[in-house]
Amino acid sequence: AAKATGRNTLVVFDPEDPQTSDDSEDIAATLKIAIEHGLVSLVYQPIRNIQTGKTDGVEALMRLRMLDGTQVSPAKFIPVAERTGSIVELGRWAIRTVCRDLLATGLVQVASVNVSPIELKMPGFASYVAATLAEFGVTGARLAFEITEGVELEIDQTVVHCISDLRKLGAQVWLDDFGTGFAGLSWLRLIEFDTVKIDRSFLHDCNTEKGKRMLLDIISLLRNRGVRILIEGVETIEHQRLMQQYGINQIQGYYIGRPAPAAQLESDNVLPFGLVRKV
Ligand code: C2E
Ligand code: MG
Ligand code: MG
Ligand code: MG
DSSP, X not given: XXXXXXXXXXXXXXXXXXXXXXXXXXXXXXXXXXXXXXXXEEEEEEEEETTTTEEEEEEEEEEEEOTTSOEEOHHHHHHHHHHHSHHHHHHHHHHXXXXXXXXXXXXXXXXXXXXXXXXXXXXXXXXXXHHHHHHHTOOGGGEEXXXXXXXXXXXXXXXXXXXXXXXXXXXXXXXXXXXXXXXXXXXXXXXXXXXXXXXHHHHHTTTSHHHHHHXXXXXXXXXXXXOEEEEOXXXXXXXXXXXXXXXXXXXXXXXXXXXXXXXXXXXXXXXXXXOOOOO
């Protein structure tokens, strides 16, 4: 398993770990050279506001190409990047790329970037964000950070401080995949989130009455806490209608738009500034 080395935990790659089989060593090696060799890229998925019919922003999602041209899913390479520490450099690259290519160009009003708690535990994360915003003349309010309540996530003071520094910059902090991890509720108690993204599994369970009641319970819990709610995994018109019925304004999913490179968002006329393609 990963070796915790105290407070600002940097996870050390352990070749003896049974989890890190051959291809994960390959991925680990590729991640180290991914930025300089242009193997890493970002795609963007729109976030639709059903009340206004406009695109509120996009989520940046990382893609990795191996040297032989094959694509590896983030489900596979993000855990490797977290274990080896590559996530720190990759995460910074993602923030910089979003600020430079999307926000500074005016292509998008608001963009969210996924961050691993490991990144938030590294000293200097918030200062890096501040410097990058300043470099590209972008206001903090146009950037959101999506944090997943992962299994290994222990919420410590370093993370709490980092999040509060990000909010001082005006940046938004969102909780991702709500309802899937162990920590969601304690996170909600300790941190003020601007938006909570409800995991798509709850929407997908809505083909039963029991599933619908579960989702409605989660929605009312979040409404009572006064956070904005976004639901992910909207794949059909029925999903969208249900969300309309439940009064959920922000939705995301394959039905609204698949993740795509920036150039494609532009040509599909999804953007800029809230123009959406007719579905
Ligand atoms: P996530 O942040 O919850 O992102 C949503 C995932 O669901 C994305 O998968 C997206 O492509 C997929 N998705 C979107 N709409 C639908 C839908 O309607 N149906 C279904 N079935 N799936 C949908 P992706 O791109 O494979 O990313 C997986 C996860 O990897 C992300 O989950 C996020 O936790 C992580 N990840 C991706 N990029 C980054 C990154 O730059 N940094 C970090 N730390 N994590 C990242
Ligand atoms: Mg996300
Ligand atoms: Mg996730
Ligand atoms: Mg999510």
